[in-house]
Amino acid sequence: MPLFVVQKHAARSTHYDFRLETEGVLKSWALPKGPSLDPSQKRLAVFTEDHAMEYARFEGVIAEGQYGAGPVIVWDLGEYRDISKGQDFPKSLETGKLEIWLEGSKLKGGFALFRMGAGDSKNWLLKKMKDEYASPGIEITAASPKSVISGKSIEEIQTGKD
Ligand code: MN
Numbered sequence: 001m002p003l004f005v006v007q008k009h010a011a012r013s014t015h016y017d018f019r020l021e022t023e024g025v026l027k028s029w030a031l032p033k034g035p036s037l038d039p040s041q042k043r044l045a046v047f048t049e050d051h052a053m054e055y056a057r058f059e060g061v062i063a064e065g066q067y068g069a070g071p072v073i074v075w076d077l078g079e080y081r082d083i084s085k086g087q088d089f090p091k092s093l094e095t096g097k098l099e100i101w102l103e104g105s106k107l108k109g110g111f112a113l114f115r116m117g118a119g120d121s122k123n124w125l126l127k128k129m130k131d132e133y134a135s136p137g138i139e140i141t142a143a144s145p146k147s148v149i150s151g152k153s154i155e156e157i158q159t160g161k162d
Helices: 053-057 089-095 154-159
Strands: 003-010 014-022 025-031 042-052 060-062 070-082 097-103 108-115 123-128
Touching: 003 053, 003 154, 014 042, 014 053, 014 070, 014 089, 025 053, 025 123, 042 053, 053 070, 060 154, 070 154, 089 097
Parallel strands: none
Antiparallel strands: 003 014, 003 070, 014 025, 025 042, 042 123, 060 070, 070 097, 097 108, 108 123
C-alpha cells in the first residue's frame, strides 16, 4: 500500500503538510490548522508542490535562508488506501475529489479531500468521514502533538534538546 505522511512544520507560520504517495512522488497539501478527527470540521488544505519520496521521513530543521526554513516533525505516518468509487487515483486528483482510508498512528479511517471551485484552484478541504474512528470534539493535533518516529515535540527538534 502507498504511504501517507503528515509533517508538522514551523515555518513563517506553523502548518501541517499532508502528503500522499502517488506514482512515485508525494502529492502535497498544506493545512494551516492541521487535520481533525471531528467530522464536523472541514480543514483548508492548500495544494502545494510535489515532494520526493525520500522526504516522507524527514525530521529536522530546514536551515535559515532556505525555502520553508524552520523545524519539521513527522506528526503521523502510515499507509493509505484509495476508496474513491469508480475512478483511479490520478483521475480523482484531476476531478478534485478523493476518498481515502488512512492507517496512521493518529489518523485512522475514511477521509474526504475535495477541491473548492474550478480545476485551477489550489484550495481543497479535508474532512473526516463518519465511521468508527471519528472523534467529535477531539482536536488530535492538540491531544497528540509529538513526532511518531522520535517522540519529540517540534520545539525539541528546534532546540536540539531531548
Ligand atoms: Mn511546509
